[in-house]
Amino acid sequence: MNMSGNTILITGGTSGIGLELAKQLASLGNTVIVTGRDQAKLDLIGKEHPSLTAINSDVSAPAAIAQLYDRVTKEFPKLNVLINNAGIMRKINLHDRAVDFEDLAREIDINLTGPVRMVKQFLPHLKAQKSSAIVNVSSGIAFVPFPISPIYSATKAGLHAFTKSLRVQLKNTGIKVFELAPPSTQTPLQNAFDSTDVKASANMDVRKLAREAIKGFTRDRLEIRPGLSNVLNWISRIAPGIGLRMTSGPVDAMLARTQP
Numbered sequence: 001m002n003m004s005g006n007t008i009l010i011t012g013g014t015s016g017i018g019l020e021l022a023k024q025l026a027s028l029g030n031t032v033i034v035t036g037r038d039q040a041k042l043d044l045i046g047k048e049h050p051s052l053t054a055i056n057s058d059v060s061a062p063a064a065i066a067q068l069y070d071r072v073t074k075e076f077p078k079l080n081v082l083i084n085n086a087g088i089m090r091k092i093n094l095h096d097r098a099v100d101f102e103d104l105a106r107e108i109d110i111n112l113t114g115p116v117r118m119v120k121q122f123l124p125h126l127k128a129q130k131s132s133a134i135v136n137v138s139s140g141i142a143f144v145p146f147p148i149s150p151i152y153s154a155t156k157a158g159l160h161a162f163t164k165s166l167r168v169q170l171k172n173t174g175i176k177v178f179e180l181a182p183p184s185t186q187t188p189l190q191n192a193f194d195s196t197d198v199k200a201s202a203n204m205d206v207r208k209l210a211r212e213a214i215k216g217f218t219r220d221r222l223e224i225r226p227g228l229s230n231v232l233n234w235i236s237r238i239a240p241g242i243g244l245r246m247t248s249g250p251v252d253a254m255l256a257r258t259q260p
């Protein structure tokens, strides 16, 4: 896909991977709109990156998605690329009685239901463009679960499966369906984890991740699995049990702290 001259909407584009993609895509001559919930971060984008348009919108709120659609398609009728990037990742101890289902479901609402709602809302508009794309940002964890983050793992595996089905259903349209499955990457999302959960040295630099993603879009590589994500994908095929053992270590420390 030609990665200049597009009009691109990135959910969760005020930080980390979304913001870095926004900056690099804008520098390639694309019009870029980013969303997020934190108004302070959106205001900062307006000041530091005036070429980006920043809009307050929550992917887990259906009314906000409808409003976003009305505004963006009116102000940017050439919108032709949707990047579903917004996501949260938490450590969750399923033994913890203080964690109720509503709390668990927040992660599902943002990471899985959010992209599905966004696709449903924007699909007619994207179909009407000559050339368009949907990019769903999953994770290497889509291929091998990370049991200390059980809901996150489920949402990313779900998003991976949804993306494959979407690609098949859109095969007779002009919409390319990409999946970007980042490996562990240095962003604020990692702040909830310490060195016993994730080795900082294993993290990919976010600028490198964004460059690899854009190279993948340009080459029409529909499933982009930079670095360790590709390794996890192979392990999930040839030795899934070993893969799960490799990612299960941090759970032992968590269980040791669990009250009976």
Ligand SMILES: NC(=O)c1ccc[n+]([C@@H]2O[C@H](COP(=O)([O-])OP(=O)(O)OC[C@H]3O[C@@H](n4cnc5c(N)ncnc54)[C@H](OP(=O)(O)O)[C@@H]3O)[C@@H](O)[C@H]2O)c1
Pocket: 011, 012, 013, 014, 015, 016, 017, 018, 035, 036, 037, 038, 039, 041, 057, 058, 059, 060, 085, 086, 087, 088, 089, 110, 137, 138, 139, 140, 181, 182, 183, 184, 185, 186, 187, 188, 189, 190
């Ligand atoms: N970093 C990694 O190691 C890694 C690895 C694999 C995959 N990923 C995936 O990459 C994506 C980006 O993660 P990141 O590492 O860049 O995290 P990040 O730095 O924490 O950025 C997350 C972005 O999503 C936004 N966001 C969160 N909830 C939202 C909601 N309900 N509606 C709209 N925006 C929302 C955040 O802004 P507000 O909080 O202001 O809303 C922020 O802009 C996520 O889907 C994540 O799962 C990350």
